[in-house]
Amino acid sequence: MSSNSGQTLVVLRHSPYGSGLSRSGIDAALAAGAFEQSVNVLFLGAGVLQLIPEQDASTIGSKNIGKNIASLPLYDIETFWVDAQATAKFGIDPQVLPPQARLLDRDALRTLMCNHQHLLSF
């Protein structure tokens, strides 16, 4: 799993619109990618809520986070690591996740984190 290791893992663990953290986290990943840093993203816990499709944040005067997430592959972030336990807990059907999503159980999540030199938590 070569894409399972790298320099920096951006850990996204907050819901999309409850705070500015999710947007900041995706921005950090995009910025790192733009400077050709080796960066991966992990949607952990409530962070998996960012991946629910067909969000319409215009109703609350916000921009959809989905567009930012969809632009990650343009910056060579080809895999979205996703907390399988959290998707089950929130009742998210894995079929509706973006095609880049790869589900990991808790043991695999730990390994993923330990395979990165830096963890950035949002």
Added chain:
Amino acid sequence: MILHTLNALPDTPAFNDCLSLLSSQDSLLLLGDGVYGALPEPLTVLERSGVAICALKSDVAAAGLTDVLPAHIRQIDYDEFVVLTEKYPRQQAWY
């Protein structure tokens, strides 16, 4: 080996996500609201992971818990916090 810094009350998502990823090779530093994790009930749950637990002295004092926490939970100052970050190659902040 991960240094986990936990700044969240027991039973919050951050606390529970942290708990589920702790391993015996890790260290856990309780700070901010995280110091309440050293109260008896949550501490029992955290200690089950086998992780080494310490707490930030100033935050423990602010919470009025200096004499309440069990003696084996080391209360560290900021200099010792820095030493801890040097010892562990990576840090995960839970908040």
